[in-house]
Amino acid sequence: MLIVPERDIADLITRKAAFDAVEKVFAAMAAGDAYNFPVVREAIGHEDALYGFKGGFDRTSLTLGLKAGGYWPNNLERRDLINHQSTVFLFDADTGKAKAMVGGNYLTALRTAAASSVSIKHLARPDAKVIGMIGAGHQAAFQLRAALEQREFEKVVGWNYHPDMLPNIEKVATDAGVAFEAVQLEGMREADVIISITSAFAPSLMSDHVAAGTHVACMGTDTKGKQEVEAALLARATVFTDEVAQSISIGEAQHAVAQGLLSEADINQVGAVINGTHPGRTSAAEVTLFDGTGVGLQDLAVAAAVVDLAVEKGIAIEVDF
CATH class of the missing domain: 3.40.50.720 (NAD(P)-binding Rossmann-like Domain)
Structure with missing residues (x-):
């Protein structure tokens, strides 16, 4: 399995790359070639946090996975952390094996901006x-x-x-x-x-x-x-x-x-x-x-692009999982 840490992502992907990934996945969704799984989003009753999962599958790129994370409204004030915290997990569509784990905070900001x-x-x-x-x-x-x-x-x-x-x-x-x-x-x-x-x-x-x-x-x-x-x-x-x-x-x-x-x-x-x-x-x-x-497919599309770039540049961390 490959790991791309949060610290490396800003140097890997550009706004244009995120835009292109989101535009393509929106097109695939409208064509019926990609679909999102039902969203789980819950108030956990601790730290006023909202936590959940978004996932999906894109047949055109064989991108499969989920994003886990949510919104912790007290982070910035109490811990000097951004309020949105998330991680993206990608899986091999042919075998179901874990393929990659990617820091999701910067990606969430990029993909949300790309969507608008x-x-x-x-x-x-x-x-x-x-x-x-x-x-x-x-x-x-x-x-x-x-x-x-x-x-x-x-x-x-x-x-x-x-x-x-x-x-x-x-x-x-x-x-x-x-x-x-x-x-x-x-x-x-x-x-x-x-x-x-x-x-x-x-x-x-x-x-x-x-x-x-x-x-x-x-x-x-x-x-x-x-x-x-x-x-x-x-x-x-x-x-x-x-x-x-x-x-x-x-x-x-x-x-x-x-x-x-x-x-x-x-x-x-x-x-x-x-x-x-x-x-x-x-x-x-x-x-x-x-x-x-x-939608989860936005996160997966941008995360998949990041993994490809990390492999190309030789900075993806490979672990035996």
């Missing part, structure tokens, strides 16, 4: 110039770096529950040579693309905050009860997701479905747009929304 970027590439207006960021934590910086590569953005507008954290994303904008402005939520109406990446259980972004023609990527809701945006926004938008089953059960769409504002049939796989079987955006005034729930 895939949605921006395929659904945002080509002339998008202003990007809005709701959230300014660890993941928000990854999101913004990746998103800025998808369009010729000229300005970033940002809002966060804790304004003192906004310098985290202002630095990303400044490093990219893009203007930054802290705004109230009403200021999001200036944005052509909005990424919401919080762990909230109550909506902050309302439908009135979103102008016609905007693409919204909701990336923080991955558990029953979480909610970042008003359900009425989903009713107004053309909704896309990574996986429909997760979208209606643990994603942002859960609330709109529960309120009868949206049905399962109204939700489209972003992979269908990639494959050309769905037209995607059909007008400049259309509001599009990507419900990024985070």
Whole structure:
């Protein structure tokens, strides 16, 4: 079995490699060539933590495995560790033998950012110039770096529950040579693309905050009860997701479905747009929304790419398991 430690991953994989892996696996899912296993996600009753498993199988690449991990909200404050902690396990699809163990923290941040970027590439207006960021934590910086590569953005507008954290994303904008402005939520109406990446259980972004023609990527809701945006926004938008089953059960769409504002049939796989079987955006005034729930296949695809790179560079650790 091969081991790729967390410490080595940032030097192995690029944002582009993560983007390509996620785009391909979304396409495979929409084509019926890859599928995710049911998600296990539980509050463990200790340290306010959420813990679970996501897995799947991609027949096109024979990638099989799971990610184990979750969210420990006290880590950063108490232990100087990031709040999300995870590990990816890959298995040989022909034999079932353990194939690799890969640190999952940096990969989770990369693949989540890649997913929203895939949605921006395929659904945002080509002339998008202003990007809005709701959230300014660890993941928000990854999101913004990746998103800025998808369009010729000229300005970033940002809002966060804790304004003192906004310098985290202002630095990303400044490093990219893009203007930054802290705004109230009403200021999001200036944005052509909005990424919401919080762990909230109550909506902050309302439908009135979103102008016609905007693409919204909701990336923080991955558990029953979480909610970042008003359900009425989903009713107004053309909704896309990574996986429909997760979208209606643990994603942002859960609330709109529960309120009868949206049905399962109204939700489209972003992979269908990639494959050309769905037209995607059909007008400049259309509001599009990507419900990024985070599927196991994303983690497996990026982890498999990391393993290949680690073997190529001779830094994968081989153990007799």
